[in-house]
Amino acid sequence: MRVKVDADSCQGQQMCSIAAPEIFGSDELGHATVLIEGDLPSELHAKARRAQANCPEDAIIIEE
């Protein structure tokens, strides 16, 4: 599993970094960044899905 943030959709809600602080961070403007490049370890898959489900902007993309 890999995660990406759609920069055009992200509005900096930060719900992803609250749900999954291991995976998501913040850039200078407070918009989401992905902290883990490449495949996510399996123990973080559930958190990635939770971050995606909690994003009010539908900005989290999960590739499996």
Next chain:
Amino acid sequence: MSTLEENAGPVNDPTTDYNIFDPEFVRDPYPTMHEIRESKCPIAHSNRWGGSWFPTRYDDVVAIAQEHEIFTSRDIIVVPRAAAQAEGPYAGVAAPPITSDPPDHHWHRRLILPVFAPQSVAKYEQGTRDLCNQLIDTFIAKGEADAGTDYAQQIPVRVIATMLGVPTEMADEFTGWVRGVLEVGLTDPKVRLESRLKILNFFRQQLDDRRKNPREDDLITDLLNSGDKYPVTDQYVLGVCNLMLVAGIDTTWSAIGSSLWHLAQHPEHRQQLRESPEMWPTAIEELLRAYSPVTMARIVDRDTEFQGCPMKAGDRILMSFPAANRDPRQFDQPNEVILDREHNRHVAFGSGIHRCAGSNLARLELRVALQVWLERIPEFSLVDPASVTWAGGQVHGPRICRVRF
């Protein structure tokens, strides 16, 4: 149609005649929101207060927030402002970026976002913690306090004053001005205009002062000096100061107050937070969902039909994030506070390009205020549930909320 007397009177059918300033709605708006949401008209309309639409379902509120070209932010208060506001030296001063539309919205927002990023607001945590402790020191020996007036009300105003580099000793004046714009002033155009003038006169002086005496690491100085990157005017900087004061005070004050009001009545939730401190981030989001303080407004740009509702250019729409956040189509058991709620896609801070710029600061203040309170006052209860008073309209939260411990 803009005074309390003209717009009062009993509401028979909220889907056609809701009154957001009705005392019962101010105290507890959720039953009315539910009634509208589950009716045949989940987007209600009322002619009171100049007329507005009231979407109550999550999907509708979010769709309108995302359609910012049709549903503009040229005004964010649902009651039309007094004509006099369009006159005088501050006629063009709004509250950017919340009142901005694209394309200016982009730079209006770009300039202030870095100040509010999570890593930027972290520097206010210790000061906020100290402030909360000092406030509790003043009343803890009495065994009783007003969690609203003595605590919740005192916190955000001082944090914002610190951020703006203006005297925290003026906290009570700032609070009075902001209530004049957002609370009392919504139903009293004269108070609204007077309070606005006080705010803008004050910041006009602050701008002049920063020009003569620029400060290091100072938001107003930095904004005034941003002219090399963006077409910054005094009107813009005044507007940002106006927004930070008006939007940063009684919103977070209301969130802190509602959360304490909730915790006072739920010993099991106090216990959960004490025993499972890792739950705090999720608990804060849940309290924000269940007690979202802020309702915004949008102005319809051109005639349009939305979900069968014939909206005309100039119509006003109440953006009820509190109603959206209690929609059972989006949230299981929406009226229950579930501190470890896993799926919580709440829109307490709005959605789309106008997502609350201060959201990370608000979260920090809410968390620190509740953590310090529970550290110092682990057990407390309402003195008299019936004596709690509420502010409503577009910012909902308790004002007088006596607790004993």
